[in-house]
Amino acid sequence: MSDHQITTDHAWVPDACTLPTAERPLRLAEFDQFFTDVVRGVHRLSAQHLRLQLDGATQVEETARDLTARESSCCSFFTFDLSRPEPDSLSLDVRVPAAHVDVLDALAERAVSIRNQG
Template identity: 75%
Template sequence: MSDRHVPTDDSWVPDACTLPTAERPLRLAEFDQFFRAAVRGADRLSARHLRLHLAGAEQVEETARDLTARESSCCSFFTFEIGRPGADALTLDIRVPAAHVDVLDALARRATSARERR
């Protein structure tokens, strides 16, 4: 997948997001950095559900919890769930309502693209 398929701006961010517009590029950069460092794989379990397989380090889990908590506070339509299926395995499940599948699509492209650029 090439970068031309990945939105480079925040035009795909829905109006339901309450993060101030000026802060959105910073948050996107945080997600991109996290995706590059931590994502080891991705499964699209349904149109509304994405599962990211992450490096299992404790620091990755702390970063995931911090980033998803902050994202949930401004984009309440996201549901994030962090799981530890094994000692060295970590998953991040991301769910959205049907009205925001396009946002999950964009997030999935960003995660996959960032992982490929690593």
């Protein structure tokens, strides 16, 4: 498996991730909870750019900053940007280089799947 392929258990965690294997299910569960609790929309702006519309609450911004900072530390190819286009809205832009588009594909699919279950 190359360093940018998705693991066979349908998780979006690539082999390039430096998070210890034993901690990956916990991080995946954190993202699943995040998708369930705060993601209000999933928009693919380009092959390398995903935008998640989030609940605009202050604690959501804090949670998003914490989760994305921890994810960036182990999967450095992700670029996460939080913004408030309006006072009551919050957006999380997720970008990857071309070599990791498949990871972004899987992340987007997981976010949509989890949102649809809720």
